[in-house]
Amino acid sequence: MGSVRVKVCGLRTKADVQVAASSGAAYCGFVFFPKSPRHLEISAARDLALLAPIGLAKVALTVDADDATLDAIVEGVPLDMLQLHGHESPDRVAEVRDRYRLPVMKAVGIADEGDLPAILDYSLVADQILIDAKAPKGAALPGGNGLAFDWRLIAGRHWLRPWMLAGGLTPDNVAEAIRRTGAKQVDVSSGVESAPGVKDADKIAAFVKAAG
Numbered sequence: 001m002g003s004v005r006v007k008v009c010g011l012r013t014k015a016d017v018q019v020a021a022s023s024g025a026a027y028c029g030f031v032f033f034p035k036s037p038r039h040l041e042i043s044a045a046r047d048l049a050l051l052a053p054i055g056l057a058k059v060a061l062t063v064d065a066d067d068a069t070l071d072a073i074v075e076g077v078p079l080d081m082l083q084l085h086g087h088e089s090p091d092r093v094a095e096v097r098d099r100y101r102l103p104v105m106k107a108v109g110i111a112d113e114g115d116l117p118a119i120l121d122y123s124l125v126a127d128q129i130l131i132d133a134k135a136p137k138g139a140a141l142p143g144g145n146g147l148a149f150d151w152r153l154i155a156g157r158h159w160l161r162p163w164m165l166a167g168g169l170t171p172d173n174v175a176e177a178i179r180r181t182g183a184k185q186v187d188v189s190s191g192v193e194s195a196p197g198v199k200d201a202d203k204i205a206a207f208v209k210a211a212g
Contacts, residue, residue, distance in 0.1 A: 003184070003212070004178055004183065004184055004185065004186060004211045004212055005026035005027070005164075005184065005185045005186075006023075006024070006025045006026055006027070006185075006186055006187075006188070006207065006208050006211050006212075007025065007026065007027035007028070007029055007059065007164060007185065007186070007187040007188070008020040008025045008027070008028055008029065008188055008189075008192065008199075008204055008207075008208075009027075009028075009029030009031065009038075009059070009061060009187055009188065009189040010029060010030075010031050010036070010038030010061075010189040010190075010193075010197065010199070011028050011029065011030060011038075011048060011199065012038060012040060012044075012048075012197060012199070013048075013199070014047075014048065014051055015199075015201065016028075016048075016199045016204075017048050017051045017052055017056075018051070019199075019201040019204050019205065020056065020204060021052065021053050021056050022205075023204050023205045023207075023208040023209070024208050024212065025056065025204070025208055026055075026056070026057060026185075027056070027057045027058075027059050027081075027187075028048075028052055028056055028057070028058055028059065029059045029060075029061050029083065029187075029189070030045045030048065030049065030058070030059070030060055030061065030077070031061045032045070032060055032061065032062050032065070032069070032073055033061065033062065033063045033085075036197075037196040037197030038189065038196075038197045042072060042073060042076040042077060043076070045060070045073075045076070045077045046076055046077045046078070049077050049078050049079065050078065057080040057081060058077070058078065058079050058080045058081070059079070059080065059081045059082070059083050059105065060073050060074075060077060060079050060081070060082055060083065061083040061085050062082065062083070062084060062085065062086070063084075063085050063086040064086030064087055064088060065084075065086075067099070070082070070096065070099075070100065074100050074102070079102060080102070080103070081102060081103045081104070081105055081127075081128075082096060082100060082102050082103070082104050082105070083104075083105045083106075083107065083130065084096065084104060084105070084106050084107065084126075085107040085130075085132075088106065090121050090122055090124065090125045091125075093106050093122060093125045093126050094125040097125065097126070097127070103127040103128065104125075104126050104127055104128075105126060105127065105128040105129070105130050105164070106122040106125075106126040106128075106129055106130065107129075107130040107132050107166070108122055108129055108130065108131055108132065109132050109133065109134030109135060110131055110132065110133065110134055110149045110153060110154070110167075111133070111134040111149060112150075112153070113153060115134060116153065116154070116157075119131065119159055119163070120159060120160070123159045123160040123161045124160065126161060127161060127162075128161055128162045128163065128164060128185075129159060129161055129162075129163040129164070130163070130164045130166050130187060131154060131163055131164065131165055131166065131167075132149075132166040132167045132187075133147040133148055133149040133166070133167030133168055134149065135147075147167055147168045148167045148168030148169070148173075148177075149167055149168075151165075151177055151180040151181045152180070154181050155180055155181055155182065156182065162184070162185065163183070163185065164183070164185035164186060164187050165177060165178075165181055165183035165185065165186050165187065166186070166187035166188075166189075168191065169186055169187070169188045169191050169207075170188070170191035170192075170203075170207070171191070171192070171203055171206035171207045171209075171210050172210075174186055174188070174191075174207060174210050174211045175210050175211070178211065186211050188207050191203070191207065192204045192207050
């Protein structure tokens, strides 16, 4: 594994988990959001999580999930982290962190400089921040849309918590994104797919290699 830690999100098959692990990814992400082509049922996610070797952190991505939904996910799947990718308030992030005693990563969508203060707000309550491209108005998905934001907005900035860069990253541009932003962690989903929700093993391997 290189100095930059990679999260491959939206894994749906045993082969996905195996290639993420063998390529040297640090995190694997499972999506629990029915509108997404990457959505998993809890039983399927449990089977995949049990395949993940030690050292590959298992992350559950949820979107504005209520306690009952989170209870079911946490009880049914062995996890290392929760990722909140909706409109959860800082208070809700703190509540989830306290309730489940798991590290929480909060996604913050960025389109322009006016979005940056939210990173600090969430840094006060989350364990990590996922800095992502803000979804277009009316988009069905809050992430995984293959869109990037202007990386110059965060170049040279520092926050209270570890952060991860997301949004439109691919094997072809991830090295440049890291160079421009100073990111120590990167997240990819649609950028390593051959079709929505279908991961490409060669692209995963190429992405991790390029990031490292």
